[in-house]
Amino acid sequence: MARWPEMESVILSRATRLMMPVLIVFSVFLLLRGHNAPGGGFVGGLIASTAFALLAISDSVDVARQTLRIEPRRVMGFGLLVALSAGLIGLLSGGSFFEGVWPGIKLPVIGKLGTPMLFDIGVFFVVVGFTLTVVFTLLTEED
Amino acid sequence: MENLLVLPIVIPLVTAGFCLLASRRIRLQRSLSLFGMVALTIATLALFDAVRSEGILVIQAGAWPAPYGITLVADRLSAMMLLLSAIAGLAVTAYAGWSVGERRERFHFYPLLHVLLLGISGSFLTGDLFNLYVCFEVMLMASFVLLCLGGERAQLEGGVKYVILNLISSAIFLTATGLLYGAVGTLNMADLSVRIAQYENREVINSLAMLFLVAFGLKAALFPFAFWLPASYHTPPFAVSAIFAGLLTKVGVYALLRVFTMLFVGDPDFTHTVIGILAAASMVFGALAALSQKDIRRVFAFQIMSTVGFMALGIALGTPLAIAAVVFYLAQDVILKCNLFMLGGVADKLRGSGNLDKLGGFWKTKPFFSILFLISLLTLAGVPPLPGFWPKLALLRSTIETGEGVLVAAVVLAAFLTLFSSIRIWSGGIWRDAPPPDLEPTDLAEREKDARWMMVPAAGLSGLLLAYALAAGPVFDYAEAAADQLLNPQVYVQAVLGEGN
Amino acid sequence: MVTWLAMLIGGLYAAGFYLMLRRSLIKIILGLAIFAHGANLMILAAGNPRRVDVDVKIPIVPEGAEQLLQPYADPLPQALVLTAIVIGFGLQAFTLALAKSVYDRMGVDDVDAMRDPDLTEPPTRRDAQELVSHEELDSVAPAALPGTAVGS
Structure with missing residues (x-):
């Protein structure tokens, strides 16, 4: 059920369903290439939240919430903790706060693993959580 | 030891994260919050002690060397402000569980409170101007949401003014930061302190100083940039007003103090004179306007403006005694303003209104509460031996030493008006007989119980004010040492940039 | 450039x-x-x-x-x-x-x-009673109700 019956569009709704996986895969791609090329957690997070925002517009906020399964604010909290852990790993492994730690593992698609990537992943979740909290609030009618 | 510096940032962040994860469980959030604030207080106490015994502590985040990376620094002023903000945060958290109401607590009150403290701690710790901007914004974003929490009509109306004016201030701050980088090529405060002194074009530096003055003056609620404050501080829940009153304007004062003692000191005849004029206007205007108000929070809001004027005057004078007075003033005012708003909240809880017309009669029925209020009011008025007296005395003395008759008159006038305003609150709100009550009797028992718990943190802060009175000597010594560090930035520069500079 | x-x-x-x-x-x-x-x-x-x-x-x-x-x-x-x-x-x-x-x-x-100061707080019950007795409620109430556009 769309929020605005006059704006309900089957085309948009179907297209959104097609677009969502593409957008999410693209957002992960942007997240992972962010270390040395344009991209990163912020942009990736924005793209990922676009997927859910699109669903909220084409169908309804409730559908988008159900598809996300986790409350956006929890996503935000999780992201904060992940991003922070990247800083603390640097500190605990004897370096400075937020000093990059590279364990030297190289994975085929993802590339070199390290705490900067962990930080980016945290940022990704914070951005998704924040954007969706705002978008869902804006799209929900005041009772 | 240096790693202590990350704790005031890490602890609120972790607590905020966990509070968000526990989003639906208010009781769990309350305990998590209280635990986080206790941890923060202990951590900042340890940091305070370390800075006192070992001098300025510095850490370079990510191990990037000083002018390029993110520097966290704690000198005596920062360490003191961090400790005070943790104490205020602790008191407000304990207070909020009884006063905010569960409906509002559900709107992420606790995570936001911790994010606010994160921004405040960050502002006190950061060693460069851009990160100061970032921390200001973190703080502002949390404060925007806290101010509008619950979405009452009056709150939204106050919120609009608060948000717009603070965003303008941020935009000006950002512009000034960008221009400063363009002019001298660095934003690290230690590096800036060296390079601004060498920069030849005085006009450029003076214009930038004025941009920073407007940006920080807006945050600090300095006349004539202060009108968002009385328009908004009386609208949110009392717990929110208390933390705002205690800390937000002080962050602005801290920024002014930092910038106008370390960076823009090349042409004090111009810059510091402007600050002096604004400060005098702020003192007198705030104290006068406070007299015209009936809502207890609006009275205190204008008092904040007047107090900020006193502190800005100390910055304008710039002598070691005046700066020490400002540091002392900050030390007691964070606790005092927070406590005044919390006590106002207790009165509001008991009577259902913060209007002076509806208060009164507390002296006979609630003597303990009245004494708590009396301690804070006397501190506000600056009656010896309470801590409000010493910084005012020191300021008056340094003003007399400059020989500026107008400023002396402004200080004396503002002090008397503040005294008058305190007497007015005392006689109207506490002493005189109670007006006929407004509330249902069944409701009242519940309110009495909440109010008793709300008085616990207020009693703690009042005890702290009395402790200041007893330990005025050591506190003043500390303030003088802090002023010495501010006025001789070489030590700070060396600690941040290393021995070579 | x-x-x-x-x-x-x-x-x-x-x-x-x-x-x-x-x-x-x-x-x-x-x-x-x-x-x-x-x-x-x-x-x-x-x-x-x-x-x-x-x-x-x-x-x-x-x-x-x-x-x-x-x-x-x-x-x-x-x-x-x-x-x-x-x-x-x-x-x-x-x-x-x-x-x-x-x-x-x-x-x-x-x-x-x-910004109208009269609209800052919705009138409390007590205020409203007083106002009724002064027959002034009509002049205040429409503007104070949320949803009524004042500036339109």
Whole structure:
């Protein structure tokens, strides 16, 4: 059920369903290439939240919430903790706060693993959580 | 030891994260919050002690060397402000569980409170101007949401003014930061302190100083940039007003103090004179306007403006005694303003209104509460031996030493008006007989119980004010040492940039 | 190039200021956004204005090389601008949400119409009774009710 019956569009709704996986895969791609090329957690997070925002517009906020399964604010909290852990790993492994730690593992698609990537992943979740909290609030009618 | 510096940032962040994860469980959030604030207080106490015994502590985040990376620094002023903000945060958290109401607590009150403290701690710790901007914004974003929490009509109306004016201030701050980088090529405060002194074009530096003055003056609620404050501080829940009153304007004062003692000191005849004029206007205007108000929070809001004027005057004078007075003033005012708003909240809880017309009669029925209020009011008025007296005395003395008759008159006038305003609150709100009550009797028992718990943190802060009175000597010594560090930035520069500079 | 950039920044500031002086809340928010973008662009320009004309290289060490290619662009302003954009995004999202809830609650988009001191607090029961007795309620109530557009 769309929020605005006059704006309900089957085309948009179907297209959104097609677009969502593409957008999410693209957002992960942007997240992972962010270390040395344009991209990163912020942009990736924005793209990922676009997927859910699109669903909220084409169908309804409730559908988008159900598809996300986790409350956006929890996503935000999780992201904060992940991003922070990247800083603390640097500190605990004897370096400075937020000093990059590279364990030297190289994975085929993802590339070199390290705490900067962990930080980016945290940022990704914070951005998704924040954007969706705002978008869902804006799209929900005041009772 | 240096790693202590990350704790005031890490602890609120972790607590905020966990509070968000526990989003639906208010009781769990309350305990998590209280635990986080206790941890923060202990951590900042340890940091305070370390800075006192070992001098300025510095850490370079990510191990990037000083002018390029993110520097966290704690000198005596920062360490003191961090400790005070943790104490205020602790008191407000304990207070909020009884006063905010569960409906509002559900709107992420606790995570936001911790994010606010994160921004405040960050502002006190950061060693460069851009990160100061970032921390200001973190703080502002949390404060925007806290101010509008619950979405009452009056709150939204106050919120609009608060948000717009603070965003303008941020935009000006950002512009000034960008221009400063363009002019001298660095934003690290230690590096800036060296390079601004060498920069030849005085006009450029003076214009930038004025941009920073407007940006920080807006945050600090300095006349004539202060009108968002009385328009908004009386609208949110009392717990929110208390933390705002205690800390937000002080962050602005801290920024002014930092910038106008370390960076823009090349042409004090111009810059510091402007600050002096604004400060005098702020003192007198705030104290006068406070007299015209009936809502207890609006009275205190204008008092904040007047107090900020006193502190800005100390910055304008710039002598070691005046700066020490400002540091002392900050030390007691964070606790005092927070406590005044919390006590106002207790009165509001008991009577259902913060209007002076509806208060009164507390002296006979609630003597303990009245004494708590009396301690804070006397501190506000600056009656010896309470801590409000010493910084005012020191300021008056340094003003007399400059020989500026107008400023002396402004200080004396503002002090008397503040005294008058305190007497007015005392006689109207506490002493005189109670007006006929407004509330249902069944409701009242519940309110009495909440109010008793709300008085616990207020009693703690009042005890702290009395402790200041007893330990005025050591506190003043500390303030003088802090002023010495501010006025001789070489030590700070060396600690941040290393021995070579 | 620098001249064009300066003119563009000036234009953005002017547009931002103009919009901020309007009475509509949405226009003020748009003005703030434009103002902030002007500031971002200015930081970028302030980073190294003289080199904008020269063919600057990206400040990343190329594969196989040991040093940056000269002359390279100053990377710091770019990092600053990136941060400022992210912060601006958050603030604008919040202010828009605020504007929406203001409109939902008051039915007003005009900052002046929100300001009437009589409307600051909805009349309490006691006040309302007093007002009824003075037969003044009619003059206050319609404006105090949420949803009745005052500035329309």
